[in-house]
Amino acid sequence: MSNHPADGPKPTAVAAGSTTSTPTVLHSRCEVLSSRELGAYHSLTLVAPEIAEASRPGQFVEIAVPEGRDILLRRPFSIHQASRRGGWAGTLEVVFDAIGPGTSWLAEAKAHDVLDVIGPLGRPFSYPHDLTSCLLVGGGYGAAPLYFLAEELRARNKLPHLVLGARDHDRVFKPIEGKRLASSIVIATEDGSLGLRGRVTDVLEDALERTAAQVVYACGPNPMLRAIAELCRSRGVPCQVSVEERMACGLGVCWTCVVPVLASDGGGWWNVRACVEGPVFNAARVWWDRWLGEPGTSETAMPPRGAAGRREGVVEAGRP
Ligand SMILES: Cc1cc2nc3c(=O)[nH]c(=O)nc-3n(C[C@H](O)[C@H](O)[C@H](O)COP(=O)(O)OP(=O)(O)OC[C@H]3O[C@@H](n4cnc5c(N)ncnc54)[C@H](O)[C@@H]3O)c2cc1C
Ligand code: FES
Numbered sequence: 426m427s428n429h430p431a432d433g434p435k436p437t438a439v440a441a442g443s444t445t446s447t448p449t450v451l452h453s454r455c456e457v458l459s460s461r462e463l464g465a466y467h468s469l470t471l472v473a474p475e476i477a478e479a480s481r482p483g484q485f486v487e488i489a490v491p492e493g494r495d496i497l498l499r500r501p502f503s504i505h506q507a508s509r510r511g512g513w514a515g516t517l518e519v520v521f522d523a524i525g526p527g528t529s530w531l532a533e534a535k536a537h538d539v540l541d542v543i544g545p546l547g548r549p550f551s552y553p554h555d556l557t558s559c560l561l562v563g564g565g566y567g568a569a570p571l572y573f574l575a576e577e578l579r580a581r582n583k584l585p586h587l588v589l590g591a592r593d594h595d596r597v598f599k600p601i602e603g604k605r606l607a608s609s610i611v612i613a614t615e616d617g618s619l620g621l622r623g624r625v626t627d628v629l630e631d632a633l634e635r636t637a638a639q640v641v642y643a644c645g646p647n648p649m650l651r652a653i654a655e656l657c658r659s660r661g662v663p664c665q666v667s668v669e670e671r672m673a674c675g676l677g678v679c680w681t682c683v684v685p686v687l688a689s690d691g692g693g694w695w696n697v698r699a700c701v702e703g704p705v706f707n708a709a710r711v712w713w714d715r716w717l718g719e720p721g722t723s724e725t726a727m728p729p730r731g732a733a734g735r736r737e738g739v740v741e742a743g744r745p
Contacts, residue, residue, distance in 0.1 A: 450546055450676075451475050457538045458516055465595040466520050466566055467532040468505075469540075474515030476544045480507035482574035483644075483667050483705040486519065486544030487675040490527045500527040501672050501700070503644070504545060505569040517544075520569045520598070546675055547704050550574050550665050552581055553640050560638035561607070562588045562625055562653055564645020568598035570667060571644055575606045584608040586636040590625030590645070594618040609636060626652045638662060643708070647717055654708035664708035670699040677701035685712040 455471040462468075476486065487499035502519040509515070523532040534540065550570075553559065559578055561571040568589050575585040587607035591597045593616045600619065603610050612620025613628050621628055626649065632638070633656075643653045644667040657664035670682040683696035684703060687710050694712050697703065714720075 450544055451479065452541075452543050454539050455517070455542045457534050457536055457540060459536055460532075460534045460538075463520055463599070464597070466522055466598070467528075468518060468520045469531065469534060470506075470516050470518045471540060471542065472515060473517045473542060473544075476542065477507040477515050477517050478509055480504050480517065480545040480573075481549035482577055483550035483570055483665075484545035484547050485570075485675075485704065486517065486542050487546060487672075488519070488531065489541035490530050498527075498673055499541075499543065499675060500531070501546070501675055503567075503570040503667065503704075504573060506573055507545075517542075520566055522566050543675065547700055548702065550642055550667070550705050552578065553583065556639035557582075558584050558586065558637050558639050560586050560588065560632060560636055560641045562590075562629065562632075562641060562643040562645070563598060564590045564625055564649045565592070565596050566598060567643075567645030567649075567667075567669075568603075569644075571642060572599065572602065572606060574642060579606070584636075586610070586632065586638065588613070588625050588628060588632050589620075590614070590628075590649070591619075592616065625649060626656070629653060629656055633660060633662065640664070641708075643667070650708065651711075651713040651717060651720075654711065654713065658709055665705055666708045666711065667704045668699055668706060668711070669704070672700050675700045685715045686710050687712050 453473055453476055455473040458470040458472050460469050485501050485503045487501050489499045502521055504517060505520045506518040521528050523529045561575055563571045578585045585607050587603050587610045589597050589603055590613045593614055597612055597619050600612055611628050611632055613623050613625055614620055615624060641657050641662055641664040643650055647668060650666040650668060654664055654666060668684060670684055673679045673681040677698050677700055680698060682699040684699050685694050686697045687694045
Protein backbone atom coordinates (compact mmCIF):
# COMPACT_ATOMS: atom_id res chain seq x y z
CA MET A 426 0.00 0.00 0.00
CA SER A 427 1.45 3.36 -0.95
CA ASN A 428 1.95 6.18 1.52
CA HIS A 429 1.02 9.78 0.86
CA PRO A 430 1.68 12.83 3.01
CA ALA A 431 -0.99 12.97 5.70
CA ASP A 432 -1.25 16.71 5.41
CA GLY A 433 -2.35 16.42 1.79
CA PRO A 434 -4.81 18.64 -0.03
CA LYS A 435 -7.86 20.07 1.71
CA PRO A 436 -11.13 18.20 1.09
CA THR A 437 -12.97 19.15 -2.05
CA ALA A 438 -16.74 19.31 -2.46
CA VAL A 439 -18.44 16.70 -4.66
CA ALA A 440 -21.96 17.13 -6.03
CA ALA A 441 -24.05 14.15 -4.95
CA GLY A 442 -27.29 13.23 -6.71
CA SER A 443 -27.87 15.13 -9.89
CA THR A 444 -31.64 15.16 -9.63
CA THR A 445 -32.33 16.06 -6.01
CA SER A 446 -31.22 18.77 -3.63
CA THR A 447 -28.83 16.63 -1.60
CA PRO A 448 -26.24 18.18 0.70
CA THR A 449 -22.79 18.52 -0.79
CA VAL A 450 -20.39 15.77 0.26
CA LEU A 451 -16.64 15.99 0.77
CA HIS A 452 -13.78 14.27 -0.97
CA SER A 453 -10.75 13.88 1.24
CA ARG A 454 -7.45 12.02 1.55
CA CYS A 455 -7.50 10.64 5.07
CA GLU A 456 -4.66 9.28 7.15
CA VAL A 457 -5.29 5.97 8.91
CA LEU A 458 -5.00 6.64 12.64
CA SER A 459 -5.44 3.01 13.62
CA SER A 460 -6.32 -0.33 12.12
CA ARG A 461 -7.25 -3.27 14.31
CA GLU A 462 -9.17 -6.50 14.49
CA LEU A 463 -12.50 -6.46 16.26
CA GLY A 464 -13.67 -10.05 16.72
CA ALA A 465 -14.40 -11.29 13.20
CA TYR A 466 -14.30 -7.73 11.82
CA HIS A 467 -11.74 -5.04 11.05
CA SER A 468 -11.89 -1.50 12.34
CA LEU A 469 -10.31 1.50 10.62
CA THR A 470 -10.12 4.90 12.27
CA LEU A 471 -9.39 7.73 9.86
CA VAL A 472 -8.35 11.33 10.42
CA ALA A 473 -11.18 13.13 8.64
CA PRO A 474 -12.17 16.28 10.53
CA GLU A 475 -14.44 17.83 7.90
CA ILE A 476 -16.30 14.61 7.08
CA ALA A 477 -16.62 13.74 10.80
CA GLU A 478 -18.05 17.16 11.52
CA ALA A 479 -20.73 16.77 8.84
CA SER A 480 -21.60 13.11 9.58
CA ARG A 481 -24.89 11.94 11.08
CA PRO A 482 -25.84 8.40 12.20
CA GLY A 483 -26.97 6.24 9.29
CA GLN A 484 -24.78 7.96 6.72
CA PHE A 485 -21.90 6.21 5.01
CA VAL A 486 -18.58 6.87 3.31
CA GLU A 487 -17.14 5.45 0.13
CA ILE A 488 -13.48 4.43 0.27
CA ALA A 489 -11.38 3.99 -2.86
CA VAL A 490 -9.27 0.90 -3.26
CA PRO A 491 -5.91 1.56 -4.91
CA GLU A 492 -5.25 2.36 -8.51
CA GLY A 493 -3.45 -0.29 -10.49
CA ARG A 494 -5.55 -3.08 -9.02
CA ASP A 495 -8.51 -4.71 -10.65
CA ILE A 496 -11.01 -2.91 -8.43
CA LEU A 497 -12.58 0.14 -9.99
CA LEU A 498 -15.36 1.03 -7.65
CA ARG A 499 -15.20 2.61 -4.23
CA ARG A 500 -16.58 0.49 -1.41
CA PRO A 501 -19.37 1.83 0.84
CA PHE A 502 -19.21 1.55 4.64
CA SER A 503 -21.52 2.84 7.37
CA ILE A 504 -20.05 5.40 9.72
CA HIS A 505 -19.62 3.63 13.05
CA GLN A 506 -18.32 6.63 14.98
CA ALA A 507 -17.66 10.24 14.08
CA SER A 508 -15.69 11.91 16.80
CA ARG A 509 -16.32 15.62 16.75
CA ARG A 510 -15.09 16.47 20.24
CA GLY A 511 -12.66 15.17 22.87
CA GLY A 512 -9.11 13.86 22.53
CA TRP A 513 -9.59 12.20 19.15
CA ALA A 514 -11.79 14.86 17.61
CA GLY A 515 -11.99 14.82 13.85
CA THR A 516 -11.92 11.06 13.32
CA LEU A 517 -14.19 8.59 11.59
CA GLU A 518 -14.40 4.87 12.33
CA VAL A 519 -15.70 2.19 9.98
CA VAL A 520 -15.94 -1.51 10.76
CA PHE A 521 -16.10 -4.16 8.08
CA ASP A 522 -16.05 -7.82 7.28
CA ALA A 523 -13.28 -8.80 4.84
CA ILE A 524 -15.36 -10.75 2.33
CA GLY A 525 -13.81 -9.90 -1.04
CA PRO A 526 -10.91 -8.14 -2.75
CA GLY A 527 -11.75 -4.57 -1.71
CA THR A 528 -12.38 -5.28 1.96
CA SER A 529 -9.41 -7.69 2.12
CA TRP A 530 -7.17 -4.92 0.79
CA LEU A 531 -8.57 -2.46 3.34
CA ALA A 532 -7.97 -4.97 6.13
CA GLU A 533 -4.24 -4.67 5.34
CA ALA A 534 -4.24 -0.88 5.85
CA LYS A 535 -1.81 0.33 8.49
CA ALA A 536 -1.46 3.48 10.59
CA HIS A 537 -0.22 6.42 8.48
CA ASP A 538 -1.47 4.95 5.19
CA VAL A 539 -3.68 7.42 3.37
CA LEU A 540 -7.07 6.50 1.93
CA ASP A 541 -9.24 8.37 -0.54
CA VAL A 542 -12.67 8.92 1.04
CA ILE A 543 -15.96 10.51 -0.05
CA GLY A 544 -18.64 11.35 2.49
CA PRO A 545 -20.80 11.73 4.35
CA LEU A 546 -23.27 10.13 1.93
CA GLY A 547 -26.95 9.33 2.07
CA ARG A 548 -29.73 10.28 4.43
CA PRO A 549 -29.30 9.70 8.16
CA PHE A 550 -31.73 8.23 10.70
CA SER A 551 -34.19 10.81 12.01
CA TYR A 552 -34.44 11.40 15.72
CA PRO A 553 -37.84 11.18 17.43
CA HIS A 554 -39.25 14.47 18.76
CA ASP A 555 -41.71 13.29 21.38
CA LEU A 556 -40.99 9.58 21.71
CA THR A 557 -38.51 8.36 24.31
CA SER A 558 -38.06 4.60 24.22
CA CYS A 559 -36.06 3.56 21.15
CA LEU A 560 -35.19 -0.02 20.20
CA LEU A 561 -32.04 -0.38 18.09
CA VAL A 562 -31.67 -3.74 16.35
CA GLY A 563 -28.39 -4.70 14.68
CA GLY A 564 -27.39 -7.86 12.84
CA GLY A 565 -23.63 -8.59 12.57
CA TYR A 566 -21.64 -5.56 11.40
CA GLY A 567 -25.01 -3.90 10.72
CA ALA A 568 -24.92 -2.84 14.36
CA ALA A 569 -22.02 -0.45 13.58
CA PRO A 570 -24.06 2.70 12.78
CA LEU A 571 -26.41 2.04 15.71
CA TYR A 572 -23.71 2.90 18.28
CA PHE A 573 -23.31 6.34 16.76
CA LEU A 574 -27.11 6.64 16.76
CA ALA A 575 -27.38 5.49 20.40
CA GLU A 576 -24.94 8.21 21.49
CA GLU A 577 -26.89 10.90 19.67
CA LEU A 578 -30.20 9.61 21.11
CA ARG A 579 -28.80 9.68 24.64
CA ALA A 580 -27.60 13.24 24.07
CA ARG A 581 -31.26 14.05 23.32
CA ASN A 582 -32.51 12.39 26.54
CA LYS A 583 -33.90 9.33 24.75
CA LEU A 584 -33.56 5.76 26.01
CA PRO A 585 -31.78 3.56 23.47
CA HIS A 586 -32.33 -0.18 24.04
CA LEU A 587 -30.20 -2.55 22.03
CA VAL A 588 -30.77 -5.95 20.42
CA LEU A 589 -27.66 -7.47 18.85
CA GLY A 590 -27.70 -10.59 16.73
CA ALA A 591 -25.01 -12.56 14.95
CA ARG A 592 -24.05 -16.01 13.75
CA ASP A 593 -21.63 -16.57 16.68
CA HIS A 594 -19.99 -14.68 19.55
CA ASP A 595 -17.09 -13.45 17.37
CA ARG A 596 -19.56 -11.61 15.16
CA VAL A 597 -21.51 -9.94 17.94
CA PHE A 598 -20.63 -6.30 17.47
CA LYS A 599 -18.95 -4.69 20.53
CA PRO A 600 -21.15 -6.30 23.21
CA ILE A 601 -19.29 -4.66 26.12
CA GLU A 602 -19.58 -1.18 24.65
CA GLY A 603 -23.23 -1.96 23.90
CA LYS A 604 -23.86 -2.68 27.60
CA ARG A 605 -22.27 0.62 28.56
CA LEU A 606 -24.18 2.63 26.00
CA ALA A 607 -27.67 1.16 26.01
CA SER A 608 -30.42 1.34 28.64
CA SER A 609 -30.84 -2.42 28.16
CA ILE A 610 -29.29 -5.02 25.87
CA VAL A 611 -30.27 -8.44 24.53
CA ILE A 612 -27.84 -10.57 22.56
CA ALA A 613 -28.83 -13.50 20.35
CA THR A 614 -26.45 -15.81 18.49
CA GLU A 615 -27.48 -18.51 16.07
CA ASP A 616 -25.14 -21.06 17.67
CA GLY A 617 -25.89 -19.94 21.24
CA SER A 618 -22.23 -19.05 21.91
CA LEU A 619 -23.20 -15.68 23.43
CA GLY A 620 -26.54 -14.60 24.89
CA LEU A 621 -29.72 -16.38 23.81
CA ARG A 622 -29.71 -18.99 21.08
CA GLY A 623 -31.58 -17.81 18.00
CA ARG A 624 -31.97 -14.83 15.68
CA VAL A 625 -32.81 -11.25 16.55
CA THR A 626 -36.28 -11.81 15.17
CA ASP A 627 -36.80 -14.55 17.81
CA VAL A 628 -36.22 -12.08 20.66
CA LEU A 629 -37.68 -8.96 19.08
CA GLU A 630 -41.31 -9.34 20.14
CA ASP A 631 -40.27 -9.76 23.75
CA ALA A 632 -37.88 -6.78 23.50
CA LEU A 633 -40.64 -4.58 22.06
CA GLU A 634 -42.89 -5.46 25.02
CA ARG A 635 -40.23 -5.13 27.71
CA THR A 636 -38.89 -1.79 26.53
CA ALA A 637 -42.30 -0.41 25.51
CA ALA A 638 -40.46 0.70 22.38
CA GLN A 639 -42.07 3.62 20.58
CA VAL A 640 -39.73 3.54 17.59
CA VAL A 641 -37.42 0.91 16.10
CA TYR A 642 -34.16 1.48 14.21
CA ALA A 643 -32.63 -1.48 12.41
CA CYS A 644 -29.57 -2.28 10.33
CA GLY A 645 -28.34 -5.67 9.16
CA PRO A 646 -28.99 -8.24 6.44
CA ASN A 647 -31.94 -7.30 4.24
CA PRO A 648 -34.06 -10.40 5.07
CA MET A 649 -33.68 -9.52 8.77
CA LEU A 650 -34.84 -5.97 8.02
CA ARG A 651 -37.86 -7.29 6.16
CA ALA A 652 -38.88 -9.48 9.13
CA ILE A 653 -38.45 -6.55 11.54
CA ALA A 654 -40.45 -4.28 9.23
CA GLU A 655 -43.29 -6.81 9.14
CA LEU A 656 -43.39 -7.19 12.93
CA CYS A 657 -43.32 -3.42 13.47
CA ARG A 658 -46.07 -2.91 10.90
CA SER A 659 -48.28 -5.49 12.60
CA ARG A 660 -47.75 -3.79 15.97
CA GLY A 661 -48.05 -0.23 14.67
CA VAL A 662 -44.52 0.74 15.78
CA PRO A 663 -42.69 3.14 13.45
CA CYS A 664 -39.49 1.66 12.11
CA GLN A 665 -36.50 3.04 10.19
CA VAL A 666 -34.20 0.62 8.39
CA SER A 667 -30.75 1.19 6.90
CA VAL A 668 -30.57 -1.07 3.85
CA GLU A 669 -27.69 -2.48 1.81
CA GLU A 670 -27.87 -2.51 -1.97
CA ARG A 671 -25.02 -2.94 -4.46
CA MET A 672 -23.58 0.50 -5.21
CA ALA A 673 -21.45 1.63 -8.12
CA CYS A 674 -21.07 5.42 -7.89
CA GLY A 675 -22.55 6.11 -4.43
CA LEU A 676 -23.37 9.61 -5.66
CA GLY A 677 -26.81 9.25 -7.23
CA VAL A 678 -25.65 9.09 -10.83
CA CYS A 679 -25.74 5.45 -12.00
CA TRP A 680 -29.06 4.13 -10.56
CA THR A 681 -27.60 0.71 -9.73
CA CYS A 682 -28.74 0.89 -6.11
CA VAL A 683 -32.49 1.28 -6.53
CA VAL A 684 -35.01 0.16 -3.92
CA PRO A 685 -38.77 0.09 -4.70
CA VAL A 686 -40.62 2.38 -2.32
CA LEU A 687 -44.40 2.76 -2.00
CA ALA A 688 -46.03 6.18 -2.21
CA SER A 689 -47.25 7.53 1.14
CA ASP A 690 -50.87 7.46 -0.06
CA GLY A 691 -50.43 3.89 -1.31
CA GLY A 692 -51.19 4.96 -4.87
CA GLY A 693 -48.02 3.83 -6.58
CA TRP A 694 -44.36 3.10 -6.18
CA TRP A 695 -41.02 4.44 -7.26
CA ASN A 696 -37.54 3.13 -7.63
CA VAL A 697 -35.39 5.33 -5.43
CA ARG A 698 -31.64 5.36 -5.00
CA ALA A 699 -30.36 3.84 -1.76
CA CYS A 700 -27.24 6.01 -1.95
CA VAL A 701 -29.08 9.33 -2.09
CA GLU A 702 -32.70 8.86 -0.92
CA GLY A 703 -31.49 6.09 1.46
CA PRO A 704 -29.84 4.10 2.86
CA VAL A 705 -32.26 4.87 5.70
CA PHE A 706 -35.89 4.31 4.78
CA ASN A 707 -39.23 4.20 6.54
CA ALA A 708 -39.62 0.40 6.74
CA ALA A 709 -43.36 0.57 6.00
CA ARG A 710 -42.67 2.23 2.66
CA VAL A 711 -40.19 -0.30 1.29
CA TRP A 712 -41.89 -2.73 -1.11
CA TRP A 713 -40.01 -5.73 0.25
CA ASP A 714 -41.57 -8.41 -1.98
CA ARG A 715 -40.68 -6.58 -5.16
CA TRP A 716 -37.20 -5.77 -3.93
CA LEU A 717 -36.14 -9.07 -2.34
CA GLY A 718 -38.67 -11.42 -3.94
CA GLU A 719 -41.51 -13.12 -2.10
CA PRO A 720 -40.21 -14.84 1.03
CA GLY A 721 -38.72 -18.19 0.03
CA THR A 722 -38.75 -17.45 -3.73
CA SER A 723 -36.83 -15.32 -6.19
CA GLU A 724 -40.07 -13.95 -7.67
CA THR A 725 -41.28 -10.44 -7.02
CA ALA A 726 -44.89 -9.65 -6.21
CA MET A 727 -47.36 -6.79 -6.21
CA PRO A 728 -47.65 -4.71 -3.03
CA PRO A 729 -50.03 -5.88 -0.29
CA ARG A 730 -53.43 -4.21 -0.34
CA GLY A 731 -53.94 -1.91 2.58
CA ALA A 732 -50.44 -2.42 4.01
CA ALA A 733 -48.51 0.59 2.85
CA GLY A 734 -49.87 0.62 -0.66
CA ARG A 735 -52.58 -0.68 -2.95
CA ARG A 736 -52.33 -2.49 -6.20
CA GLU A 737 -54.40 -0.09 -8.29
CA GLY A 738 -52.53 2.74 -9.88
CA VAL A 739 -49.11 1.22 -9.51
CA VAL A 740 -46.64 3.08 -11.66
CA GLU A 741 -44.21 0.70 -13.31
CA ALA A 742 -41.18 2.80 -12.55
CA GLY A 743 -40.64 6.45 -12.03
CA ARG A 744 -38.66 9.01 -10.17
CA PRO A 745 -39.75 10.66 -6.98
C1 LIG B 1 -24.69 1.82 2.55
C2 LIG B 1 -23.80 0.61 2.77
C3 LIG B 1 -23.14 0.49 3.98
C4 LIG B 1 -22.31 -0.62 4.19
N1 LIG B 1 -21.68 -0.70 5.40
C5 LIG B 1 -20.85 -1.74 5.63
C6 LIG B 1 -20.16 -1.84 6.89
O1 LIG B 1 -20.29 -0.98 7.78
N2 LIG B 1 -19.34 -2.91 7.07
C7 LIG B 1 -19.19 -3.88 6.09
O2 LIG B 1 -18.47 -4.86 6.30
N3 LIG B 1 -19.83 -3.80 4.91
C8 LIG B 1 -20.65 -2.76 4.65
N4 LIG B 1 -21.30 -2.69 3.45
C9 LIG B 1 -21.06 -3.73 2.44
C10 LIG B 1 -19.70 -3.48 1.79
O3 LIG B 1 -19.75 -2.30 1.04
C11 LIG B 1 -19.33 -4.66 0.89
O4 LIG B 1 -19.12 -5.77 1.70
C12 LIG B 1 -18.05 -4.37 0.13
O5 LIG B 1 -18.28 -3.38 -0.85
C13 LIG B 1 -17.54 -5.64 -0.53
O6 LIG B 1 -16.40 -5.29 -1.32
P1 LIG B 1 -15.32 -6.39 -1.69
O7 LIG B 1 -14.49 -5.88 -2.82
O8 LIG B 1 -14.56 -6.82 -0.48
O9 LIG B 1 -16.18 -7.63 -2.12
P2 LIG B 1 -16.95 -7.86 -3.50
O10 LIG B 1 -16.17 -8.84 -4.32
O11 LIG B 1 -17.38 -6.59 -4.12
O12 LIG B 1 -18.21 -8.59 -2.92
C14 LIG B 1 -18.08 -9.76 -2.10
C15 LIG B 1 -19.47 -10.24 -1.77
O13 LIG B 1 -20.21 -9.19 -1.09
C16 LIG B 1 -21.38 -8.86 -1.80
N5 LIG B 1 -21.52 -7.40 -1.78
C17 LIG B 1 -20.73 -6.49 -2.42
N6 LIG B 1 -21.18 -5.23 -2.22
C18 LIG B 1 -22.28 -5.34 -1.45
C19 LIG B 1 -23.19 -4.41 -0.91
N7 LIG B 1 -23.13 -3.12 -1.16
N8 LIG B 1 -24.20 -4.89 -0.15
C20 LIG B 1 -24.31 -6.19 0.08
N9 LIG B 1 -23.48 -7.13 -0.40
C21 LIG B 1 -22.49 -6.73 -1.15
C22 LIG B 1 -21.16 -9.38 -3.20
O14 LIG B 1 -22.39 -9.74 -3.82
C23 LIG B 1 -20.28 -10.58 -3.01
O15 LIG B 1 -21.05 -11.72 -2.68
C24 LIG B 1 -22.14 -1.61 3.19
C25 LIG B 1 -22.81 -1.47 1.98
C26 LIG B 1 -23.63 -0.39 1.77
C27 LIG B 1 -24.36 -0.25 0.47
S1 FES C 1 -26.95 5.96 -8.05
FE1 FES C 1 -24.97 5.10 -8.28
S2 FES C 1 -24.81 3.88 -6.49
FE2 FES C 1 -26.67 4.88 -6.19
